[in-house]
Amino acid sequence: MSGGTFVGMPAFPKAAHEAVNNPTLRGNLRHATHTIRAKRAVAVAELDDWAALREAGKQIKDHTLRHLDRYLVQLEESVTAAGGIVHWAADADEANRIVTDLVKMTGESEVVKVKSMATQEIGLNEALEAEGIHAYETDLAELIVQLGKDRPSHILVPAIHRNRGEIRDIFAREMGEWGRPAPEGLTDTPAELAEAARLHLREKFLRAKVGISGANFMVAETGTLMVVESEGNGRMCLTLPETLISVVGIEKIVPTWQDLEVFLQTLPRSSTAERMNPYTSMWTGITDEDGPQTFHLVLIDNGRTDTLADEVGRQALRCIRCSACLNVCPVYERAGGHAYGSVYPGPIGAILSPQLRGTASEIDASLPYASSLCGACYEVCPVAIDIPEVLVHLRERIAEGGPVTREGNKVVLKPAKGHAAERAAMRAARWAFSHPGALRTGQRLASRTRRFHPRSLPGPGKAWSDTRDLPTVPAEPFRDWWQRTHGGKDTDK
Amino acid sequence: MSSRDLILGRVRRALADVPRDDTPYEQAIERGYLREHGGRSVEQTVDLLAENLADYRALVHRCAADELAPTIAGLLAGHGSTSVVLPAGLDAQWLAASEVTRVPDRAEGTSGELDRVDSVVTACALAIAETGTLVLDGGPDQGRRRITLVPDHHICVVRVPDQVVSSVPQALARLDPTRPLTWISGPSATSDIELDRVEGVHGPRTLEVVLVSGE
Incomplete structure (x- = not known):
């Protein structure tokens, strides 16, 4: 994985130690996570069949993963039949190369982007910049992160670590560098900050020729892609440009159109705690005279098939990126997202990053320990990922070593250094008990x-x-x- | 080897431990969830739609079919609009009582032109009561996706009760996946500042919904 932003991150305990000593950060996180936690509980309680929806969501995702080869081929056929062009990327470098080439073919030197975890994971913005292509993030929180030369710290709200005063300062200072400056006398009321973003980005939307997105779901039977969002920046990027490039992880498939009825109920309530998010866009290939007339879908592996090979860990691929597990996690609330050293922070990040990237680095080897195993994440997960189970499994893998799959090859990990005393104690216990x-x-x-x-x-x-x-x-x-x-x-x- | 074959090969090897299972998909998933939540009369379903639309800050108006033209004219005037973009297949009678400049939804029009239009009036494909959602499918009375996005004021007409369904599962069953779909639940909003919902970012900041009954 070449997400350049996170190279050389210290192990979780060290990074977390710095974060918990930052009172502003802790205050911001506490306020935000507690607000959303209470609202989510209300939104979920409205549906008395929540448990059945959660079970169905889990089964749909498990079924898809079990037959992923079949559904990938079906998706490719249906997207192609609808006028889209499908590309396959085994890793981040290949995905970045494909997207860069596609943008260059249009002759454009700037693109507008909808918030996408997959493109952050592969470090697409940096790869485009290196080729002289400017990528403008258009989600409000992503804009805050991009203008602030910062890193995202939450899946849904990447600027959750910033309060309104800090956001005002970033807008007032940086917007002029990137385009239309912030209005004179900008205050820190959220409505004014949203207005500033509207004005700043509108000129970029209106002239953009290339849009880049991810997708929340892809329907194998119809070739439909879906993006859920709130602000309308997604709609702008998905409909105004002439060319749309969607970069999506191979695990984002659902088999049928009907399956969306489950996730359109569980995802909004789990993420923003709403009955429904303000805007959801669904598109199937291209439509004559409406929206982009060229559509590319780039399917990325980048560690997903390695994760799929792990019988316990593969359940992490059910994740629909709602971020409910972050919002309830006592460790996330105190340490913040940056300490996880990945675009996927919080409990889901602690099981996803070490599987997607392997556990060779200090930060990845420390992530499965970034939890008290309280189980709150499992309780709220709308696809019932047993995060504590996977954490314990990964801890065992790190301490004891064992077989894993890396880049499609089976390798045997050696026991990690630093767990010698633990292993000696366990050996002694085993001897004594026998x-x-x-x-x-x-x-x-x-x-x-x-x-x-x-x-x-x-x-x-x-x-x-x-x-x-x-x-x-x-x-x-x-x-x-x-x-x-x-x-x-x-x-x- | 192509990356396609490489990835598919990795998937197959990764699943080597999984026992073969040929259960048809329809039987493989337990769909124990509800088709709709709670029992309601047709009127109650329409009321719930109005309530949930308003809860997410859409402005909801109700009128009979013969009052629709004056209602729309009043909303355009109330917003101070001087121009309105209209889908090609919209019933011309809907605008009969208004004097504002009509801008047609044309393929060769630019988004810059749309940015100078005050309002847009459209119909919808259906509306979902439980979530307070309008769904547009690009039909002749709804137009291209961008016309309900760039102007700052959207007036959407819903024929009640015909176009109202109770729930998300009922909505998906009625929609055509091959059409470009836009689901709208309230005006543009964000939760990105301290995880609190604020209305008004890039989409229309004012969403007015007219629930029109009778023919």
């Missing part, structure tokens, strides 16, 4: 010496026990007590 005599002797010894036990652990364990009470060892081991009392009668067979 030698009952030794276990009994050890437990009795521990009971008899209990007066001499320290209150905190020595050596590297000290930091851990500084904030925790060590459990007291009982005066008599449980097994001895069981033997001595009535329980021993029928167990000594």
Whole structure:
């Protein structure tokens, strides 16, 4: 993965440590996540069949993934039949090359973009810039991030770490550099900030010849693509330009048109906590005299098939990018999105990034540990991804090593460094539990010496026990007590 | 090897552990969810549509068929509009009571021209009560997608109760996926500043919906 923005990120604990010491950031995140959390609960409670919708969404996505080869071929046929041109990209570099070439063929040197996680993942803007093509982000939060030379920190609201005052300052300072400057005397009321973005971007929309988007869903049977949004910037990019290039991960397929009835109910309520988002666009190939007359679909793998090869981890590919798991996560709320070192932050990012990118880097190897395993993410997930299960699975993979698939090849990971003590403790436990005599002797010894036990652990364990009470060892081991009392009668067979 | 073959090959290898399953798709998914939520009369469904449209800041008006032309004229005047873009197949009678300049929806028109038009009047394909959503499918009385996007004021006429469905599943069953579809639930909005909904970004900032009954 060549998302240049995140190269050299420190491991999660270090990055998070800096974030939690930033009181503005923590305040902004707390305010935003608590607002949306309460609203989501209300929006979900309106539907008394939520559990059935969630189950159907899970099954649709699982079924698709299980037959992904078949549905990809079907999608290609139906998009082509509707007048679209389908391209396949095995990794980020190939996807960037394809898109850059397509833009160059139009002779244009600027493009307008709808917010798209896939293009952020592959670092498309940087790749285009390197070839002299300016990519203008048009989603309000993406615009804030782009103008602020910042990185996104949330799937839905990439500028969630910024409050209105900071946004005002960025607009007032930077808009003039990119085009129409912010109005004189811009205040920090959200309506005025939205107005400033409207004015700034309108000239870009009206002259744009090339639009770049992602897609929330692609329907295999009809070749329909769908983008959900709020502001209308998506509609601008999808309908005003002459050429539309959509860059979409191969896992975004659903088999049938009818399947959208599930996700059009669960996605808006899970992401912005609305009954329905203001605008949803659906297009099937090209339409004569309405919208772009050239449509390219670039399907990207970039680690998805490697993720699909993992029997436990593949469920992460069900994700519909709603971001409900970020908003409920106690770790995300305190650490913020940047600490995750990926365009996919929060609980879903902690299982997605190490699978898409592998665990070779420090940040990716630390991500499965960026969780207290409280399970709130699983509860709210509209496609029932058992994030804690995958986190534990990935932790085991990192500590113990084992077989994984990278770029389509099966390789065996070595156990990661830094988990030697953990592995030694587990080996000792395994030995003790399989030698009952030794276990009994050890437990009795521990009971008899209990007066001499320290209150905190020595050596590297000290930091851990500084904030925790060590459990007291009982005066008599449980097994001895069981033997001595009535329980021993029928167990000594 | 092409990237297409490479990716499809990787997918097949990745799924080597998955047992073969030839259950037809219709039977593979448990669709235990509801086709609509709650039981309502036709009038109640229309009322719910009006309520949910208004909840997301659309301005809702109701009138009988013979009052439609004066209603639309009043809304255009109330907004101070001097020009309005009209889809080619829109019933000319709808604008009979208004004096504003008519701009036709033409293929050769530019989005810059549209940007100078004050309002747009269209019909819709259907409306969804439970979510307060209007769906446009590019039909002759709705026009190209851009005409309901660039002007700042959209007046959308819904024939009630014929064009109203209760739920999202009912809507999808009635729509044609080969047409370009735009689902509209309230005026343009954003949640990008502190995750709070603010109306008015790039799409029309004023959405007026006329629920017209009777013929």
